[in-house]
Structures are given as C-alpha cells and as structure tokens.
Amino acid sequence: MHLRKRPVLVGPFDVKTRDPLPVGDGTVRRARAVAEALFSSETEAPSPARLDWLVKELRGFVGHSGEDARRILALSLFAVTVLGPLLAFKIGFVSKSLSERRDILDKVEHxxxxxxxxxxxxxxxxxxxxxxxxxxxxxAPFECLVAGAPSHAHTEASR
Amino acid sequence: MTPVESCRTKEGRLEIEADVVVVGSGAGGAVIACELAEAGHKVVVLEEGPFVPALEHGQMRPSESLRHVWRGGAFTVAFGLGDTPHINVTMGRVVGGSSTVTGGVCFRVPGQVLSTWQRERGMTHLTESALEPYYASVEEAVHVETVPVNMRSKSTEHFVRGAEARGLVMKPIARNTDGCNGCGRCNFGCPHVAKMSVDVTYLPRAAAKGARIFADCLVERVIMKGDRAVGVEGRMANGKYGKPKDAFVVRAKRVVLSAGAAYTPLLLRRSGITGVSNQTGKNVTVHPGFRMIARFSDEVRGWAGAMQSAYTDSLEHEGITLMGLFVPPAVLAATMPGQGPELLRRAGTVKNLAIFGGIIHDEGGGRVWPGFGREPILTYRMAKHDRALIPRVIREMGEAFFAAGAKEVFTPILGAPGMDADAFRAFPFEDVKSRDIECSSQHPLGSCRMGMTPEHSVVDTVGKVWDTRELYVADGSMVPTSLGVNPQLAIMTLATRVAWHLRETPYLS
Structure with a gap:
C-alpha cells in the first residue's frame, strides 16, 4: 500500500547482466576442493552437479564483488590450502582424500x-x-529468502 | 521524476553544472539532496555503486545482495592492531548506501551521549530539544515505528525471556518500516519494500524535484579554488568490468561529502585538505559487535518475525548494548564450526537456532589510511576497557540463552565447539586471543568528527570543513563519538541539520 503513496525511484537495473571480473582457475580449483571436504558426508563429496552449481555461483559472487574481495578470497584460499596443510605436517590439499582434507581444515580452524x-x-x-x-x-524453507517467495506474515500458525 | 542515470553506459567526458553536488547517496547524502532539491536548488548526487531498485533487491538471494549491493561482497575488514580482533566492517555500495543493508533500527542520540558532547566537547547547543525538529522531520520521512511484540521472532522471544529472568530490562526497537511482514531478512533487501531506506524515501523525493542521481560514478577529488570548493571530479565506472575509465567533472557552487566514514576522509586527503587538527581519518569508532547463537530443543525458526525487534540498555553503564537480530539460514549455517558430516549435522539444526547480538559503546581507536589503489585501509586498536568487555558481552548473552532453556551455545570464538551450560561457564573467555574472536561492525563513525574548534575537529557542527568555503560533510564521519546504538537516525538527523543550514545560507558570489 505504501508504495502507492510514495514516489518510486526509477532507472536502469542491469547489475545481474554485467560481466563479472574473471576468477582465476587456481582459486576455483582450491575452492572446489575445500567445498568437497566441507560439505562431504563420512564417505562422499556432494554430487558433481551440486559442486558445479556452487562453482558457477562462486565465480559470479567473487566476480561481482570487486577486486578487493577477489584478492581476499584468493589469499584466504592460499592460506587454507597451501599453508594449512603444514599445520597438519602435510603438503598439498587438492589431491588429498576427503578425510585428510577435513583433518587439515580442522587444524586450520583451531x-x-x-x-x-x-x-x-x-x-x-x-x-x-x-x-x-x-x-x-x-x-530451512526459504519463505522471503528467494525470488518470488510468498509473503510470510508472522503469525502463531506460521510457527 | 528524474530517473537515476548509470555512468556505466555513458561514453566520453561528462561535464555537469549544479548548485550543489552531493558525493554519496546514503543516509547523509540522500537527506541533503532531498532537502535542498525541495528548496529549489539544482542538485546532483554522485554514487559509486550501482542502482538496484528496492523491489529488485528484495527479490535477491542473500548472496546476490552481498555481491551487488554490499561493498566488496561484505569482505571489508578493519585490521585489528595490538590486542584487537580483526573486524568485519560492512557497508552498502549502491544507490541508497548503507541504509539499504541495515535492519532499519532507529535510535535517537542517547541522552548520555549528548551530555558528553555538551560537557566534554563544548557543543552545548546540541540539546535534545534543539534537535527535536530535525528528529521529527526524519522520523516522519522514514516512518519510524515501534516493532510490536507480536512481530518478534521466536529467536528474540527466547532471548528476551532469558534476559528478563536475569534482571535485564528488554525494550522494543523502533525501525523505519511501513508494512513489515516479518521476513527476517532486512539486511538483504525487503521483499515487500517495507523497509523505508533512503532509496524509497528521500531519494525519490529528491528526484521528483529534479535532482539528478548518477550511479557508477567514482569521485576522486574535490576541486578547490584557493580555499573554496567549486566542484568534484573523478571517473565513471564505464571501463571493462566496471573499472574507472572516462573522466567527469561536476562544477558546483557548493560541495557536500557524504561518502561515509571510510571514504569521506580519503576524499578530503586526496584533495589536499587536511586541516590544522590533522584529525582527518582518525578517531573512528565502530561499535564492535559479537553474536551468540543458541540451540533449543524446540523449533525456533528465527527467520519468522522481525529481524530486529528488542534490545536492552540495562548494561549501558558498562558500555554494552544487547540487540536482537537474525540472519538468513544460509548465513547462519556459515557460522557453524566443524567440517564435513559435523558441519552438515550442525547446519541441519538451523531451525532450532536463536541468535542475539551485543555491541560495545567503544572509545574509538580506528583509523582510515589511504590504500594502494582507490580503497582505504581501515585499522582499529581497541581500548583496554573495551577489550575487557568482550568476555562480559559473551557471558551475558550466553547466560541469557541458558536461562531461556538453550541446550548449547555457539560463541564467537573461532573454532570453538558448541558448549552446554557447564562447558560455557568453565570456558576461559578472558584468555582467548583477540585474533580468535569473530567480530563485526556495521557502524563506522567519526573519521571527520565535528567540533567547536579547528584544532580538535575536522568540521564544525553544521558540517562545514574548517578553513574552507562551500565544502561540507554530512554523513557518519561527522559523528564525534561512538553512540552505543545504531546510528542511521542520528546520521539522518545531523544531515537534516546541515541541510536546513545550507538551505538558508546564500552561496558565495
């Protein structure tokens, strides 16, 4: 209702179609290896399709977030996957098994x-x-959290 | 209605003339633009970020909001110096600025803060009654209303119950909303455009009165003629991937900088304006903030309800404000410790999680430095008294959740496991290294603080940069001390005061 009472700012909306900055293959490879371990069950990594989707989203996220974000993520990934294994007396991350990668991430986290x-x-x-x-x-049902979601009035019933 | 213009698609050098050029379109700049445009001035607003209509923002997933609306994907950091955590300082970078990514919380400047300004800084004219007309104007413009109790999320209800059992007085929060449906995602845009950020309030009013708003426009310096500001110049983000390319110049009778606490001091410095006080870029306060997550055995579904609806100032005498909040489940899951099956198991409990936050009314110690490129470097050295409050904030929030029946809590200690009440009480929070503490801030303030003399401040109390003519500041950088509460209403109020002064002040001939 309030929208009808107020003037609305208009203008070109094109952020979603802008070209993202390219993200280095090394960064993507490291991120995927971390994601495989991070979201793995005891024995398996998430499905390749889910990881492909994640990588596509990651490219979009980092590419649109600007150079500083790209730099910080690249440096953080370097720290986690190159320096991190040293904390577990290991070298390398991407080629390690899922359980080894989880161990390395655990050492890094602490x-x-x-x-x-x-x-x-x-x-x-x-x-x-x-x-x-x-x-x-x-x-986590995503009422209000994804495009086109229905309104989610807070009522006793909705709890 | 004058449409927003994007510099991303313009080509060649751009030259514009105006009465007033406003750098930045957030809580400060939007107010200035609106008030002056409605008074008949020819106003140009320059915004570094893109234009994202409020309705489109509200349809974005949180990660889309982060990448398109937040500065640097919310990766912006104040580096902790000495015994200080690194602080994730988030800001908006879009038409509407940070007002588009707040929870909408509105506080007047607390009485004890005004007293400090009067007593210690000599600003005796800044009284509650003197500010009343400005507050009234802003509160009407952005529709400040109290969040009703029945809009509270169960996450907040749990905390309120525990906090009240411990003797804290919980109060309802006021926000700039109209028609809130309680989606719990105000920071990532409102699906119903119920958050009355400046892109749906002040800026449309400004545009309706002919103000021109340019997005994707990077101001690099103020053009000075002697001590008088006569415009700004910079480059448009029309290069490949939005990199700065073609130059623009805006010649104006008056310049108002509203680029926020991180960027306004840089613009002054790059323009060779440092002032006799050499305070530009110093004295930054951030309200260091800490979250506490608690797992309950019943379903909480904390996303159902107002994102921020209750707070307590019962600990203000210690320098602590506890404030309700919630974050979308995907963001909440990101804060869980562990890897692989352990992380997934914990993430699977998001519907059982409640969250609350605490901020420290800090003494300051932040500084904005010129970076290697365009971006500033922020550093922050926490005062000893403030540092000592961190365990206090954590303990108080944890105990409140346990008093409400929480099974375990997840503290802002990096890598720390979930703790039950016994483990929590036995944990040596006082001994945790600063670097192991997760800390965030949404309120950088004070880098161009206002004051009564050029020796101790950067601008006077109507925002005029000392020892210059026709150059003003109107944003969070002019707030002279930490407020201890969310600052957007205070910023808009001070900006209104600047605007009304400018409205009545003839231009220099």
Missing part, C-alpha cells in the same frame, strides 16, 4: 589461520546452502 578459513567457509556456506536442495536438507 590454529592461527582460522580467520582465513572463516572467510572461505562463509562464502562457500552461504552459496552452498542457497541451493534449493541443500536448503531443504537443512530444513
């Missing part, structure tokens, strides 16, 4: 590079759990 992992984990989790299936898996 060590001096925890801030770098926080940055990486934050981006990957936000993107990963926005996938409709992932959202469903954690029991």
């Amino acid at each position: 060590g001096p590079l925890s801030t770098a992992l926080l940055a990486v984990k934050a981006v990957l989790c936000i993107l990963y759990f926005e996938h409709p299936d992932a959202a469903k898996e954690i029991g």
Whole structure:
C-alpha cells in the first residue's frame, strides 16, 4: 500500500547482466576442493552437479564483488590450502582424500589461520546452502529468502 | 521524476553544472539532496555503486545482495592492531548506501551521549530539544515505528525471556518500516519494500524535484579554488568490468561529502585538505559487535518475525548494548564450526537456532589510511576497557540463552565447539586471543568528527570543513563519538541539520 503513496525511484537495473571480473582457475580449483571436504558426508563429496552449481555461483559472487574481495578470497584460499596443510605436517590439499582434507581444515580452524578459513567457509556456506536442495536438507524453507517467495506474515500458525 | 542515470553506459567526458553536488547517496547524502532539491536548488548526487531498485533487491538471494549491493561482497575488514580482533566492517555500495543493508533500527542520540558532547566537547547547543525538529522531520520521512511484540521472532522471544529472568530490562526497537511482514531478512533487501531506506524515501523525493542521481560514478577529488570548493571530479565506472575509465567533472557552487566514514576522509586527503587538527581519518569508532547463537530443543525458526525487534540498555553503564537480530539460514549455517558430516549435522539444526547480538559503546581507536589503489585501509586498536568487555558481552548473552532453556551455545570464538551450560561457564573467555574472536561492525563513525574548534575537529557542527568555503560533510564521519546504538537516525538527523543550514545560507558570489 505504501508504495502507492510514495514516489518510486526509477532507472536502469542491469547489475545481474554485467560481466563479472574473471576468477582465476587456481582459486576455483582450491575452492572446489575445500567445498568437497566441507560439505562431504563420512564417505562422499556432494554430487558433481551440486559442486558445479556452487562453482558457477562462486565465480559470479567473487566476480561481482570487486577486486578487493577477489584478492581476499584468493589469499584466504592460499592460506587454507597451501599453508594449512603444514599445520597438519602435510603438503598439498587438492589431491588429498576427503578425510585428510577435513583433518587439515580442522587444524586450520583451531590454529592461527582460522580467520582465513572463516572467510572461505562463509562464502562457500552461504552459496552452498542457497541451493534449493541443500536448503531443504537443512530444513530451512526459504519463505522471503528467494525470488518470488510468498509473503510470510508472522503469525502463531506460521510457527 | 528524474530517473537515476548509470555512468556505466555513458561514453566520453561528462561535464555537469549544479548548485550543489552531493558525493554519496546514503543516509547523509540522500537527506541533503532531498532537502535542498525541495528548496529549489539544482542538485546532483554522485554514487559509486550501482542502482538496484528496492523491489529488485528484495527479490535477491542473500548472496546476490552481498555481491551487488554490499561493498566488496561484505569482505571489508578493519585490521585489528595490538590486542584487537580483526573486524568485519560492512557497508552498502549502491544507490541508497548503507541504509539499504541495515535492519532499519532507529535510535535517537542517547541522552548520555549528548551530555558528553555538551560537557566534554563544548557543543552545548546540541540539546535534545534543539534537535527535536530535525528528529521529527526524519522520523516522519522514514516512518519510524515501534516493532510490536507480536512481530518478534521466536529467536528474540527466547532471548528476551532469558534476559528478563536475569534482571535485564528488554525494550522494543523502533525501525523505519511501513508494512513489515516479518521476513527476517532486512539486511538483504525487503521483499515487500517495507523497509523505508533512503532509496524509497528521500531519494525519490529528491528526484521528483529534479535532482539528478548518477550511479557508477567514482569521485576522486574535490576541486578547490584557493580555499573554496567549486566542484568534484573523478571517473565513471564505464571501463571493462566496471573499472574507472572516462573522466567527469561536476562544477558546483557548493560541495557536500557524504561518502561515509571510510571514504569521506580519503576524499578530503586526496584533495589536499587536511586541516590544522590533522584529525582527518582518525578517531573512528565502530561499535564492535559479537553474536551468540543458541540451540533449543524446540523449533525456533528465527527467520519468522522481525529481524530486529528488542534490545536492552540495562548494561549501558558498562558500555554494552544487547540487540536482537537474525540472519538468513544460509548465513547462519556459515557460522557453524566443524567440517564435513559435523558441519552438515550442525547446519541441519538451523531451525532450532536463536541468535542475539551485543555491541560495545567503544572509545574509538580506528583509523582510515589511504590504500594502494582507490580503497582505504581501515585499522582499529581497541581500548583496554573495551577489550575487557568482550568476555562480559559473551557471558551475558550466553547466560541469557541458558536461562531461556538453550541446550548449547555457539560463541564467537573461532573454532570453538558448541558448549552446554557447564562447558560455557568453565570456558576461559578472558584468555582467548583477540585474533580468535569473530567480530563485526556495521557502524563506522567519526573519521571527520565535528567540533567547536579547528584544532580538535575536522568540521564544525553544521558540517562545514574548517578553513574552507562551500565544502561540507554530512554523513557518519561527522559523528564525534561512538553512540552505543545504531546510528542511521542520528546520521539522518545531523544531515537534516546541515541541510536546513545550507538551505538558508546564500552561496558565495
């Protein structure tokens, strides 16, 4: 109702169709390896289709967030996947098994590079759990959180 | 209605003339633009970020909002110096500025803060009654209303119950909303355009009166003729991938900088304006903020209800304000410790999670430095007294949740596991290294603080930059101290005061 009472700002809306800055293949490869471990079950990584979707989203996210964000993510991934293994007396990350990668991430989370992992984990989790299936898996219906969602008046019934 | 113009699609050098050029379109700049345009001045607003209509923003997923509306994808950091956590300082970078990414919380400047301004800084004329007309104007313009109790989320209800059991007095929050449906995602745009951020209030009014608003427009310096500001210049973001390319110049009788606490001081410095006080870029306060997440055995579904609806100032005498909030499930899941099955198991409990936040009414210690490129570098050195409050904030929030029946809490200690009440009480929070504490801020203030003398401040109390003519500041950078509460209403109020002064002040011939 209030929209009808007020003038509305108009203008070109094109941010979604703008070309994102390219994201380096090394950054994407490292991010995918972290995501495989981060979202794995005891034995398996998420499906390749889910990871492909995540990588596509990651390219869009980082590419549109600007150069500083791209730099910070690249540096954080470097810290987690190159320096992080050293904390577990290992070298390399991408080629390691899922359980080895999880161990490395665990060491990083409890060590001096925890801030770098926080940055990486934050981006990957936000993107990963926005996938409709992932959202469903954690029991988070996305009323009001995705395009075209119905209004979600807070009522006793809605609880 | 004058449509927003994007510089992304313009080509060649752009030259414009105006009475007033406003740099930045957030809580400060939008107010200035509107008030002056409605008074008949020819106004141009220059915004670095893109134009994202409010309705489109409200349809975005949180990650889309982060990448298109937030500065640097919300990766912006104030680097902690000494015994200080690194602080994630988030800002908007869009037409409407940070007002588009707030929870809409509105506070007047607290009485004790005004007293400090009067007593310690000599601004005796800034009294509650003197500010009343400005408050009234802003509160009507952005429709400030109290969140009714029945709009509270269950997350907030849990905390309120526990906090009240511990003797804290919980109060309802006022927000700039009209028609809120309680979606719990105000920071990422409102699906119903119920958040009355400046892109749906002041800026449309300004545009309706002929103000020209340029998006994707990067101001690099103020053009000075002696001590007089005569315009600004910079480059349009019309290069490949939006990089700065073609130059623009706006010649104006008056320049108002409203680029926010991180950018306004940089613009002054790049324009060679440092002032005798050498305070530009110093004295930054941020309200260091900490979150506490609690798992309950019943379903909380904290996203159902107003994102921010209750707070307590019962601990203000210690320098602490506790404030309700919620974050979308995907963001909440990102804060869970662990990897693989452990992370997924915890993420699977998002519907059982409640969250609350605490901010410190800080003494300051932040600084804006010129970066290597266009972006500033922020540093922050926490005062000892403020640093000592971190364990206090964490303990108070955790205890409130346990008093409400929480099974475990997730503290802002990086890598720390969920803790039950016994583990929580035994945890040595006082011994945690600063670098292991997750800290965030949405309220950078004070980098061009106002004051009574050029020796101790950057601008006077109507925003005029000392020792210059026709150059003003109207944004969070002029707020002289930390407020201890969300600052958007205070910023808009001070900007209104600047605007009404400018409205009555003839231009120099």
